[in-house]
Amino acid sequence: MRAAKENEAAKAADVESLKEKYSGTDEKIYTVTTTVQVDDDTEEEFSYLFRKPKPASYDRYVKTISNSVTKASKSFVFDNIIEDQKDELKKTVEEYPAITISLADKLLRMLGLADTTSVKKL
Structure with a gap:
């Protein structure tokens, strides 16, 4: 239990240092945090930094979603995560493959998904 808390603290420190690294750029970077409920008693929180998706990335997502929501979400998420966290996200996705759907949903909200x-009839 103690090792898990220390690991979480190290991850939080990593995210903070990456925030500082990317805060000086012109690129729009967002922290996306999601909580995975492993079982009734256990939750894991994950935080990643993403670029605001560009229209081309969104277009690829829309084009592939009819074939596979999972593959489209995974590609969309990996297309927009900062380079420094791709390996960490890859490890998380191996354990929790459905996390990409949750992350893709948040990225789509950055683009206007409400x-x-x-609608009101005039």
């Missing part, structure tokens, strides 16, 4: 949209 929970609610209303």
